[in-house]
Amino acid sequence: MGLALGGFTAPWWFALLLVLGVLAGGYVWAQVRRRRNVMRFTNLELLEKVAPRRQGWYRHLPAALLGVALLLLTVSLAGPTTTERVPRNRAVVMLAIDVSLSMKATDVQPTRLEAAQVAARSFVDDLTPGVNLGLVTFAGTATVLVSPTTDREGVRQAIDGLRLAESTATGDAIVACLNTIEQFGKVLAGAEGPPPARIVLMTDGKEMTGTTTASAAARDAAKARIPISTISFGTSGGVVDIEGKRVPVPVDDDAMREIAEISGGEFHKAASAEQLHRVYDTLGEQIGYENKQIDASRPWVVLGTLSAIVAVGAALLTGGRIP
Template identity: 70%
Template sequence: MFGLSLGAFATPWWFLLAIAVAALAVIYVVLQRMRRRRMLRFANLELLERVAPKREGWYRHVPAAFLLVAFLLLTVALAGPTAEQKVPRNRATVMLVIDVSLSMKATDIKPSRLEAAQAAAKSFAEGLTPGINLGLISFAGSATVLVAPTTDRDAVSQSIGDLKLAQSTATGDAIVAAMAAIDSFGKVVGGADGPPPARIVLMTDGKETVGTRKAFDAAEDAKTAGIPISTISFGTEEGVVEIEGRRQDVPVDDDSMKEIAKLSGGEFFKAASAEELRRVYDTLGEQIGYEKKQADASKPWLVLGTVLAMLAAAAALVFGQRLP
């Protein structure tokens, strides 16, 4: 609290009041010295020695000290101190895009890539802050918008649980579908401030195999549209599935996911286990659900100033039987 710089104050000109506080301190010291001199000049010294203590207690200055410090603290509060604070986003759009190609039935991640992905995605959806509109797209040979952006988490969770596997991987088409859903939603809810900020969370385990739009080209389009893509490369190099009686290796494709994230201005995440995937989604939930803003931080200063002012009054009553 006390490490704030002048640049962190909304109205720093209130610090001019500190000059008045300093003046009060000087006046107090001067008056105390004048009082002492008057007492020595006009008092009967023999009588003064009998009825007055040899040394006045330091505690008689406590009320004034408390009051001056309270004035300083209240001056800081008036100057409007601010601090960077994490606050929930009140508007944003996120499209969760999940790969349901046949490679997702690989069991290198137990119980399977798909089931682990479903559990983590449900947790992600349910944990997002209320101000986020979340949509869901599944993709294999084509992309399907299962849930348009909404704050209804139950609808998204239900659709995640109903995901079914299919052939091929059209990653580029999935990105295009997510951008279209974001654009349509933005036109509906966008006000004077324009559409809410948006992001695509793309989770896949394999290489792009089909599609009318290449994934890298779609990522560049997302960059132009100001929609970063957070990619999650899910799986291991040892992934194997059986398709039509034939054993087929399905190693994860980290390089493509890194490039998509880079081209779109997003971030790449690697998840080689169900636990790692949950951690990735937790990280994304923090990044997406919250933002850092300069918020008012005057309350602690106001509270301390008020408490000290009350202590000053109490001390004055105890030590001098009067208010300062």
């Protein structure tokens, strides 16, 4: 029975501890008064014969147990809560993967794209089963390959089939994710409102085209309260071979950091396949679960009740009456 506390919903009940303190003080005063009354008895020899044999310290055990019971029950009335990790079964996650030509750079082995595919599959496999996952790819345009679903097989197949194309429309990818989340939210929304959502954006280069800039799209995401977790993928020394020419494709960390900050998300740096795996694992934990405050009063009620029962039993055994 765990008693780790996260807070109290009705802490004013602790005012009862003042009453408990008064009762404890009254018990001590009664014991002292009883001792004084005994000492006033002039014929001590007669008192020794007629008075019952005095019990040891354990005569105070019932009262002590009763005090413990009242203390535990007071804590339960205060509404203790504890933090628990629970699955986000209503959440929507859009995974946006850059498939521009720069993703064939080999600064992340074997290539940026292949490393991304391996890590993305791991992310899909480890994500909480109840989370709705969708997939958007983008180069010169953004395409919704898989609408949000709890069926992971379609997402896995789409990841396996990624193909490279020219240019990078990062802003359009974010807009496509936002539109998909909005449409899906209308279907899934209930009494609790739209489901919580997040975008995971993985790209390696500067924005080159598109009808909406990445910063403007990030502001739209912030208004919709949809954070964007960006993964800046690759190194500053990335190079690709395009039509026989070696073209530098350095990663653009600043742009990805800006998108994350504007939208209220997090920026992650992944300069290797191993780092990318760690990033996806971290995101899977953050997205798949959330910490919630839940009621934790039951253990205190149980212990308080048991203490009261033991107190009554101890009183009957030691004094033949209930205190």
